[in-house]
Amino acid sequence: MGCTHSDFVVATKNALNPTYLNRYKNTENAELTGDQIQRVKSSWKLITNHREFGLNIMTRIFTKHLEVKNKWIFAKDLNNEDEIRKNPQLVYHATKIMEVMDKVIASYNYDGVNDFKDIMHLGKNHFDYGVRPSDFEHFEEALIYCLEKEIKNDTIFDLATKASWKKFFMTLASKLSEGIYLAEIDELNTINNCKKKNNFY
Ligand code: HEM
Numbered sequence: 001m002g003c004t005h006s007d008f009v010v011a012t013k014n015a016l017n018p019t020y021l022n023r024y025k026n027t028e029n030a031e032l033t034g035d036q037i038q039r040v041k042s043s044w045k046l047i048t049n050h051r052e053f054g055l056n057i058m059t060r061i062f063t064k065h066l067e068v069k070n071k072w073i074f075a076k077d078l079n080n081e082d083e084i085r086k087n088p089q090l091v092y093h094a095t096k097i098m099e100v101m102d103k104v105i106a107s108y109n110y111d112g113v114n115d116f117k118d119i120m121h122l123g124k125n126h127f128d129y130g131v132r133p134s135d136f137e138h139f140e141e142a143l144i145y146c147l148e149k150e151i152k153n154d155t156i157f158d159l160a161t162k163a164s165w166k167k168f169f170m171t172l173a174s175k176l177s178e179g180i181y182l183a184e185i186d187e188l189n190t191i192n193n194c195k196k197k198n199n200f201y
Helices: 005-015 033-044 050-064 072-076 080-085 088-108 117-128 137-152 157-196
Strands: none
Touching: 033 088, 033 157, 050 080, 050 088, 050 157, 080 088, 088 117, 088 157, 117 157, 137 157
């Protein structure tokens, strides 16, 4: 990022939007037990059509969580379920989130040693998209709603499995949020350097 007046305005606008949520900041409490990891892995196998499932999540967000809908610049043109599910940019995000989820679930270790570098990097990108940690609560609701609807059987998607998914998503959202937080710090440093350079103090 440069240090022109418009860079400064953009940086200020982004960084002074502190919606950081403690819930997703607290990674210590988000460790999954072996049983919980197993529950997430085995129930994920029941989701066979990833494209459809990703689209279901996005449709839920776009119809029930209007607070976050506008984070996607193309969202304003999508006014009903048919338009939502056919939009190529939306299909892109739906596919991408499923790829990420699939990869994280497949590689999730039982020994507690997990490498979330890529997820933190993804979080940094999301800071640039205007996404803030509080937005992930909406995503979580949509994910759990869609899992419940897709798996149907409440002896498989029972309370313990649902709790495991919530904890799993909390881990993912914590790491995305850490990336967002780091990007926010970078942005604040940029602002401070701009201020110093332009004698704004
Ligand atoms: C409510 C929460 C979220 C919002 C508002 C959001 C928003 C966005 C936006 C606006 C883009 C750019 C799309 C474009 O350029 O067309 C994007 C890209 C992307 N998102 Fe999300 N997202 C959210 C949650 C997630 C989650 C939970 C994941 C992962 C499981 C994820 C994974 C991705 C990926 C992989 C991309 C592709 C671009 C990249 O790699 O940076 N997003 N997201």
